Amino acid sequence: MSSSKRVVLSSDHAAIELRLAVAAHVTSLGWEVVDIGPTTTESTHYPLHGQAAAERVASGDCTLGIILCGTGQGIMMAANKVAGIRCGVCSDTFSARMIRQHNDANMLSLGARVIGEGLALDIVEAFLTATFEGGRHATRVEMIEGPGQA
Ligand code: RB5
Numbered sequence: 001m002s003s004s005k006r007v008v009l010s011s012d013h014a015a016i017e018l019r020l021a022v023a024a025h026v027t028s029l030g031w032e033v034v035d036i037g038p039t040t041t042e043s044t045h046y047p048l049h050g051q052a053a054a055e056r057v058a059s060g061d062c063t064l065g066i067i068l069c070g071t072g073q074g075i076m077m078a079a080n081k082v083a084g085i086r087c088g089v090c091s092d093t094f095s096a097r098m099i100r101q102h103n104d105a106n107m108l109s110l111g112a113r114v115i116g117e118g119l120a121l122d123i124v125e126a127f128l129t130a131t132f133e134g135g136r137h138a139t140r141v142e143m144i145e146g147p148g149q150a
Helices: 013-028 046-058 073-079 093-101 117-129 136-144
Strands: 006-011 032-035 064-069 087-089 107-111
Touching: 006 013, 006 046, 013 032, 013 064, 013 107, 013 117, 046 064, 046 073, 046 107, 064 073, 064 117, 073 087, 073 107, 093 117, 107 117
Parallel strands: 006 032, 006 064, 064 107, 087 107
Antiparallel strands: none
16 A cells, blocks of 8 residues: 655756755655656756656655756756646745645755755755645635636
């Protein structure tokens, strides 16, 4: 039986070291980690990894996802092309908390060339410990799915 606290992790070559640090931190917070790589620093294509992680979340195999690339931007754009994914890039803890509380984000993206490890781990913790507030925010999140969905 799969855990209800299951996080998929992926990155491109620019963020492997930070991804491994994030994996250890996520585990220490009591979440099961599904790290889908890549495992080498050979140059690769961030859309492949963003989409692969997003599919794990969209399918329900994983509860949340954390993806990383150099800026966090490209891999976030790729993930958000998968239906049902709401992914934000965060470089601060306030935003990481708010994308869960107000936007019901199911994925977080980090830029390994933008922020250091200490801040990245704090951002991850803020994201994982916040919960969606629902109410008026639910109406707005439904609207993200498309016009007339609210
Ligand atoms: C790879 O050099 C870099 O372009 C990628 O990690 C990311 O920053 C793209 O958004």
